[in-house]
Amino acid sequence: SSMGKKYRQVRMFILLLCVSVFVVLRERVAEVSLENFSPFHDTSSCACGKCLSEDDVWFTQRFNKSVEPFLSAKHSLSEAAFRWWKLEKRNFIYYSATVDNLFKTFPATPDVEASSDRCRTCAVVGNSGNLNGSRYGPLIDFHDVIIRMNTGRTKGYEADVGKRTTHHVMYPESAVDLDNTTHLVLVPFKIQDLEWLIKAFTTGFSGIQLFSPRNDVSIQLD
Structure with missing residues (x-):
């Protein structure tokens, strides 16, 4: 029947769409992997999405x-x-x-x-x-x-x-x-x-100092 034929066409369209999405995602994952592990991967000192210094x-x-x-x-x-x-x-x-x-x-x-x-x-x-x-x-x-x-x-x-x-x-x-x-x-x-x-x-300051920095500075070690 025409309804059955139309139903089969819809199923085929959905199947092809799923296959297409799978192929695109697989290629993208492979591309990212190559970018991360390739010996030719960019060794830029900046890993941010936008690096102002690299345009200077x-x-x-x-x-x-x-x-x-x-x-x-x-x-x-x-x-x-x-x-x-x-x-x-x-x-x-x-x-x-x-x-x-x-x-x-x-x-x-x-x-x-x-x-x-x-x-x-x-x-x-x-x-x-x-x-x-x-x-x-x-x-x-x-x-x-x-x-x-x-x-x-x-x-x-x-x-x-x-x-x-x-x-x-x-x-x-x-x-x-x-x-x-x-x-x-x-x-x-x-x-x-x-x-x-x-x-x-550690010990703090005591005795005669040979130079004159601040000897009462408040700093905490975390």
Whole structure:
């Protein structure tokens, strides 16, 4: 009958549609797998969907992906680099012992590789005063990572510079108190800076200091 013929045509159409969808999905999965595991996979330093730096010719010509961290449990100054650091009066053996002591106090964390699920936006705020009157505070606070440095203030200037800080860059002479939501990023210029960090989290400060950093800074180790 005509109804039976029409019913068979509908069933055939649905079957062909299902087969087509299956083939398309299988090819897409294979394509994604090749993208992820191919030796020719793009090793870009940015894994985000949109990377502003990759459209910037000036930036890409100057960005060196091979640079390792200055100091971590896996990377430290070579003796040759230490000799270049000639203002340091103590020898390389003393430096190495101080670094070993440092990473006994602060356990090493694994290096983080670029990944699409780690994409973050970032604002780096200086302390020059150029943002005074800018009303950029809400825009700065909108970012995932907010980096401030030295003695840059936020209290009383929230409308211009924001109020959130996730990372604070400083050295002992520019130290400020940090709250529980802010990560310390220390810039050490000398061995005493590493010793200052160890004392700040362990024994505290006592006796005569040979240089004048803040010795009452409030920082917590989490």
